[in-house]
Amino acid sequence: MSGNHCIAEAAIRAGCKCYFGYPITPQNELGEYMAANMRKNGGVFLQSESETAAINMVIGAASTGARVMTSSSSPGVSLKQEGLSFLAGFEFPAVIVNMMRGGPGLGNIAPAQGDYFQSTRGGGHGDYRTPVLAPASVQELADLTVKAFELADKYRTPILLLGDGMMGQMKEPVVFPEPITDLPAKPWALKGRGDGPSRYQASLILDGLAMERHNWKLVRKYKEMAEQETLFELYKMDDADFAVVAYGTTARIAKGAINRARKEGLKVGLVRPITLFPFPDKVLQKVAQQVKNFLVFEMSTGQMVEDVRLALENERVVIDFHGRPGGIIPTPIEFSRVIHRYYRRM
Amino acid sequence: MSKKDKVFTVKVRRDFCKGCGLCIEFCKKEVLAASPKLNRMGYNPAEAVNSKACIGCMMCTQICPDLAIEVYSE
Amino acid sequence: MELINKWPEYHKKDVVSHYCPGCGHGIVHRIVAELLEEMDLGKEAYLVCPAGCAVLAYLYLDFDIIESAHGRGTAIATGAKRANPNLFVISYQGDGDLSAIGTAETIHSANRGENISVIFINNAVYGMTGGQMAPTSLIGQSTMTSPAGRNPEVDGYPLHITDVVAQFPGVVYAERVSVSSPAGVKKTKKAIRTAFETQQEGLGYSIVEVLSPCPTNWKMDPVTACKWVDTDMAKEYKPGLLTDKREEKRKEKG
Secondary structure (H helix, E strand, O other): OEHHHHHHHHHHHOOEEEEEEOOOOOOHHHHHHHHHHOHHHOOEEEEOOOHHHHHHHHHHHHHOOOEEEEEEOHHHHHHHHHHHHHHHHHOOOEEEEEEEEOOOOOOOOOEOOOOHHHHHOOOOOOOOOOOEEOOOOHHHHHHHHHHHHHHHHHHOOEEEEEEEHHHHHOEOOOOOOOOOOOOOOOOOOOOOOOOOOOOEEOOOOOOHHHHHHHHHHHHHHHHHHHHHHOOEEEEOOOOOOEEEEOOHHHHHHHHHHHHHHHHOOOOEEEEEEOEEEOOOHHHHHHHOOOOOEEEEEEOOOOOHHHHHHHHOOOOOOEEEEEEOOOOOOOOHHHHHHHHHHHHHHO | OOHHHOOEEEEEOHHHOOOOOHHHHHOOOOOEEEOOOOOOOOOOOEEEOOHHHOOOOOHHHHHOOOOOEEEEEO | OEEOOOOOOOEOOOOOOOOOOOOOHHHHHHHHHHHHHHOOOHHHEEEEEOOOHHHHHHHOEOOEEEEOOOOOHHHHHHHHHHHOOOOEEEEEEEHHHHHHHOHHHHHHHHHOOOOOEEEEEEOOEEOOOOOEEOOOOOOOOOEOOEOOOOOHHHHOOOOOHHHHHHOOOOEEEEEEEEOOOHHHHHHHHHHHHHHHHHHHOOOOEEEEEEEOOOHHHHOOOHHHHHHHHHHHHHHHOOOEEEEEOHHHHHHHHO
């Protein structure tokens, strides 16, 4: 099954009741799958007039307590940033998929990882962050889609599922979880006041102290997530003296390159962050006790490398970077040569 | 009892009135006038100066943006 | 002694609104609260309030309310209504919100015939930000950003967005009214009632444009502002029924 179809199917099984989206390559198959399957099960599929409208429809549906998703690719996700800021402020759960492509601007439709900053730094206006999950296989797309809905509800926050054109188009076997029917109660949702008191969801908080309290409340939530929900994979790190750090598609490429390098006797391993925010700082710090040379590998001009530097700012380590932006997909052979180059300098 | 025979009493909730004067403008019977005394918000609120003349047409309550007027019948 | 105008159940009691003296918002809020009570809709009501002066409507109205980003009211309303069709969904918007930054959302929610009711407060000016020119400002109208008066050669013409959407097959009911006189207030209530009935019957999109005074930003006293609505605004935006396709829709639905 292709990655885009897989996310859609996993979302439906996770109890996603509404999908709103606007066509953009390379994630169109996701919306198409939703169009074909969502309404069958009494769900909502709606092709919106814009990404801005789609994310605001997400806000409306999320406010009623429904599990809801939208998906897009880089330029479209830029348009969604207004709504992401509102979702974070409202503390509404929602899942937003970004299948990244080359940029800036329209860029191209090839896989890239240039939206790391936008994804992990908040993206929209104001003091907030969006937790980010970065799968690296079709199976993980399914698993992390379900996880994204769970985290969104648990922490009342929008969650970004960050892939790229490669992830979306790639076909692999996948085992889906059983459909989830037992969804968490949402007493905060707007369902009409009924016989109870009226409720409101305000975004405007004019009182400075109240706004500050709200900001710190969000931070506490993110800190709790950092302690409880950080995900990562360590690959061939047991005896490694050199660590590649990569996520998503580049992590897959890196694994191929590492296997080649291992055959040639290089003790190389991989640290793969699965949650990009919260970032697995502590894991990197632990690895730094064993490994002194890190090579960050991204399909960008260098974005996650900043998080690696921040995580390791108090460690005596060397952090190098190799990037291919613009929709170029490096091969394992190419990257194994890069590993050799940095390994020799060690 | 027809509306004609009813007696109406107009009361302005002083501290809810912002003195916009729309009720005064639209009252055909000149029941209402601006009070010379300021209310808590610093406005000259409307007050019923001639409640007896009220015919219960409810023009004042219709146009009042602040739900500041109460009309009673007996 | 019996109080004739009883306090509407869905309007909070004993709060003084932040609206300026003579502002039309208070009247329309009251009408909405009265209708929800009279039509027994308050328990399932869901109102989207806009970025604009009415952003704080939840302080005054006593049913479920959500705030919207500027212009996105009908997108949020769409999401809520689609997710939970049992909700009675109202989008309350101003002219800048509905006919400038939210034009796309307005046009497309109307064109989809979303089963929601839109209340469009047209006061020909951006109120909350301090009186800048709106798409609905009249030709010659002096605002903070058209100090010499709106000049169509550079600022374009007053936008009649309700007339535009009234043409759409999905727009079942559209009417323009004003709250500048007690008679106008009564008509406004009747129009909003019809809009609410349209949604209640599940017929589709309804919109009521309310010409509403903004004395502060027009730099007029409230009485003069009401007169200006009747003389100048009503000349550009003629009150009256713009479309009523309820019968057709009923037949379509069988």
